[in-house]
Amino acid sequence: MTRILAIGAVLILASLPFWADRGVIFLGMEILVVVALAQAWNLPAGYGGLLSLGHHGFVGLGGYALYVLSRDLGMHVLVAIPLAGVVTAIFALFIAPILFRLREVYFAVGMWVAAEILRILVSRSDWLGGASGLPLSGARDLPRAWMGPSAYWMALTAAVGTTLLVWALMRSSFGLRLRALRDDEAAARAIGVKPHRVRLIVFVLSAGATGMAGATMFFSSLFISPLAAFDMGWIVTIVFVTLIGGLGRLSGPFLGAAFYFLLREGLADYGNWYLIALGAAAMAIMLVLPGGLASLSDRFTPSFTKTKEQP
Amino acid sequence: MIWIETLINGLLLGGLYALFGLGLSLIFGVMKIANIAHGEMAIGGAFLAIATANFIGLPLVLTVPIILLMAWGFGFALQMAVINRVLGSDPMPPLLMTFGLSIVVQNLLVEMFGADNRSLDIGALGTASIQIGNTSLGVFPLLMFAIALALFGALHWSLHHTRWGRNLRATSDDPEIVGMMGIDRRRVFAMVMGLSAALAALSGMMLAMRGSITPFSGGERLLIAFEVIVIGGLGSIWGSLIGGLVLGIVHVIGLRLDPASGPLYGHLLLLVILLAKPEGLAGKARSR
Numbered sequence: 274m275t276r277i278l279a280i281g282a283v284l285i286l287a288s289l290p291f292w293a294d295r296g297v298i299f300l301g302m303e304i305l306v307v308v309a310l311a312q313a314w315n316l317p318a319g320y321g322g323l324l325s326l327g328h329h330g331f332v333g334l335g336g337y338a339l340y341v342l343s344r345d346l347g348m349h350v351l352v353a354i355p356l357a358g359v360v361t362a363i364f365a366l367f368i369a370p371i372l373f374r375l376r377e378v379y380f381a382v383g384m385w386v387a388a389e390i391l392r393i394l395v396s397r398s399d400w401l402g403g404a405s406g407l408p409l410s411g412a413r414d415l416p417r418a419w420m421g422p423s424a425y426w427m428a429l430t431a432a433v434g435t436t437l438l439v440w441a442l443m444r445s446s447f448g449l450r451l452r453a454l455r456d457d458e459a460a461a462r463a464i465g466v467k468p469h470r471v472r473l474i475v476f477v478l479s480a481g482a483t484g485m486a487g488a489t490m491f492f493s494s495l496f497i498s499p500l501a502a503f504d505m506g507w508i509v510t511i512v513f514v515t516l517i518g519g520l521g522r523l524s525g526p527f528l529g530a531a532f533y534f535l536l537r538e539g540l541a542d543y544g545n546w547y548l549i550a551l552g553a554a555a556m557a558i559m560l561v562l563p564g565g566l567a568s569l570s571d572r573f574t575p576s577f578t579k580t581k582e583q584p
Numbered sequence: 585m586i587w588i589e590t591l592i593n594g595l596l597l598g599g600l601y602a603l604f605g606l607g608l609s610l611i612f613g614v615m616k617i618a619n620i621a622h623g624e625m626a627i628g629g630a631f632l633a634i635a636t637a638n639f640i641g642l643p644l645v646l647t648v649p650i651i652l653l654m655a656w657g658f659g660f661a662l663q664m665a666v667i668n669r670v671l672g673s674d675p676m677p678p679l680l681m682t683f684g685l686s687i688v689v690q691n692l693l694v695e696m697f698g699a700d701n702r703s704l705d706i707g708a709l710g711t712a713s714i715q716i717g718n719t720s721l722g723v724f725p726l727l728m729f730a731i732a733l734a735l736f737g738a739l740h741w742s743l744h745h746t747r748w749g750r751n752l753r754a755t756s757d758d759p760e761i762v763g764m765m766g767i768d769r770r771r772v773f774a775m776v777m778g779l780s781a782a783l784a785a786l787s788g789m790m791l792a793m794r795g796s797i798t799p800f801s802g803g804e805r806l807l808i809a810f811e812v813i814v815i816g817g818l819g820s821i822w823g824s825l826i827g828g829l830v831l832g833i834v835h836v837i838g839l840r841l842d843p844a845s846g847p848l849y850g851h852l853l854l855l856v857i858l859l860a861k862p863e864g865l866a867g868k869a870r871s872r
Contacts, residue, residue: 381679516684544695
């Protein structure tokens, strides 16, 4: 039943560019990108206990990868967007051996430092347009009228794809190993879980999905600059959306994104106040509802199939 | 000669960096958590000092102790009202909680003070310098360095020679057991958070006296504090001093060779240390 509903919802969402206006399509794309980003961040953080404060580095890297693949290799943008995710994943594979020397809170902040290094290096590179940025040379790959809808469908693919990925992983034995590691590393090791390999896999998958979502976002803007690409705002949004929605829950990113966009659009006339409200809401949620909005349903429908969130 | 001057300037800047790291290191040492809002506490303290000194017109000699007291009270209250409630075996909830706080404080500062550069005016002291041989050294950087060293010394002494310090070390070793000895660990944590916030505010004010700050300066301060404690080695306050001095020297030399580099070489130093000596320059404890 849930599956039929989910497929129906995806079909309705996919048809949106045919009946909505440009503003709605753009907002829909933004929401879907945020869902994909939060889902991708939730995989290592919520299910694996591998929390990063540097995923904005992957957002920016994915964006720049798209621009370079399109400009230097003449690749079609719709091919370059998924490939940008692959580039980001490969990058993550290479930095993991260094950053995995840090654990827990140190890993989280270490990732932030890695994102800062990326931002500084990119803004100093003439090949990447320096601090002023790059235009998207692949903008002519598509007719102008199709740009918005294409970005939207790419974002929908990313959001549905990451959700399916997390869903499938968590039903597999791999998901079981991942959660075992989060809940008790010593016990998990004792039954033969290999911590390094399991963490590396979710980290690389998460980076790849984040890179692809980032590429989608910067595809629609037709221009990229280091300040926008490596903006701390990305990680702030990702963390708060996931926290408010529910860490380690499949529906968390959707609920959190709904909350985030309602707040942002509702307070659009009041400058930075939506960020203040968002931060305060995240803090309040952690105090009174540690499982996020997604855990509200548990309070009314006791279920034996769901795993408990707070050990 | 220019290199000796650069080296000394790096050391003096390193004293300030060490102070940023000290507050964070205390928190981690006692509670095993990270305070992501550490940078915002520093910058928030500095902005409050700017408001008090520039707008109300209070002299700095009065402003600084008032801000330090307020910061201490803020840290204490924060720990008692918020952080203690999410403290447990998992270090992530406090990290996320302070991340939320950092965004709230940063954006409140933007709303209150705007995004412009601001600084704390210290008058003639800011430009005074003394001549040693061919090198000229600023009086104020020297003063800051002396204050930083004195604070490290005072903290070391009080950790080992006072009842407060003994309680603190005991709580750091085993927070469960100290409860049985009649120590309320939540109060100990709150005292440490207060001290850490005061140290953050002090280093933030020094930063604003030395140069200028914006509401967005907090993130970079946190990263510096973090690098100081990882480079120096976790688990000892002297590690923070060494980490601060090394990072200060690397920053100043990096800026001399490559003026547009900003904090890049400090960040890269962190990666090099992680590859070559993950336990830090002075640390024995494994990073966790």
